[in-house]
Amino acid sequence: MMLIRPSISKDASSLALLSLEVWSATYLRRGINAFFADYALKKFSKPSFEAALCDPLEIFLVAERNKLLQGYIRLRLNSDCGLEDTGVAEIRTLYVRPPHHNRGIGKALLRAGLSTLEAGVHGRPWLAVNAQNKEAIGFYTTQGFERVGKRNFCIEDTRFLNYILSYAVSPTDACQKAMQDG
Numbered sequence: 001m002m003l004i005r006p007s008i009s010k011d012a013s014s015l016a017l018l019s020l021e022v023w024s025a026t027y028l029r030r031g032i033n034a035f036f037a038d039y040a041l042k043k044f045s046k047p048s049f050e051a052a053l054c055d056p057l058e059i060f061l062v063a064e065r066n067k068l069l070q071g072y073i074r075l076r077l078n079s080d081c082g083l084e085d086t087g088v089a090e091i092r093t094l095y096v097r098p099p100h101h102n103r104g105i106g107k108a109l110l111r112a113g114l115s116t117l118e119a120g121v122h123g124r125p126w127l128a129v130n131a132q133n134k135e136a137i138g139f140y141t142t143q144g145f146e147r148v149g150k151r152n153f154c155i156e157d158t159r160f161l162n163y164i165l166s167y168a169v170s171p172t173d174a175c176q177k178a179m180q181d182g
């Protein structure tokens with residue numbers, strides 16, 4: 001049975017490896033070069049997750065089966081993207097391992113994340129997604145998010161267009177929907 005639980009410090013290395021796996025499968029479909037490899041190895045290092053797991057503004061929930069991690073969601077509180085239609089809680093990452101896609105894990109993690117935010121006054125959660133990541137945009141749209149803006153994401157001097165999506169339903173409605181969906 002799948003379990004969703006808050007992360008513990010021991011998850012840092014698993015989160016790092018899972019992130020490298022999902023990020024490279026999503027964004028490096030045509031191959032790997034030093035530019036992207038350097039970025040990914042730095043961003044998804046064990047020390048960077050150890051630091052984030054200690055940060056009181058960060059919330060990590062992991063999906064696991066038989067004590068094996070299959071995905072995670074990372075939320076950041078007090079994160080204002082500066083757009084009118086967004087609140088101050090950001091969904092920073094939602095990653096499910098490719099072999100486990102389309103089994104409801106992403107939806108379950110998203111629901112758990114939205115329920116966690118429901119406990120506080122954070123307004124409409126927002127997220128940034130690469131404009132070319134059609135699968136993720138489709139996923140978030142079916143889950144009640146709408147596009148409210150765009151901005152560039154930079155690796156060194158190279159820019160990548162991101163869309164800003166905001167949850168179109170109030171956190172209270174989201175909680176009710178989650179309960180109806182079971």
Ligand SMILES: CC(C)(COP(=O)(O)OP(=O)(O)OC[C@H]1O[C@@H](n2cnc3c(N)ncnc32)[C@H](O)[C@@H]1OP(=O)(O)O)[C@@H](O)C(=O)NCCC(=O)NCCS
Pocket residue numbers: 022026092093094095096097100101102103104105106107108129133134135136137138139142
């Ligand atoms: C996006 C992601 C988290 C979804 O996780 P998942 O576990 O595969 O998704 P689920 O099985 O829970 O749900 C899939 C739902 O999204 C819908 N969906 C998926 N791709 C879609 C698309 N391209 N267009 C429309 N809907 C789509 C499915 O129809 C399904 O909804 P339904 O059950 O109501 O039919 C996962 O694919 C992933 O990790 N992708 C790579 C990383 C990434 O891009 N993350 C998001 C940006 S941070």
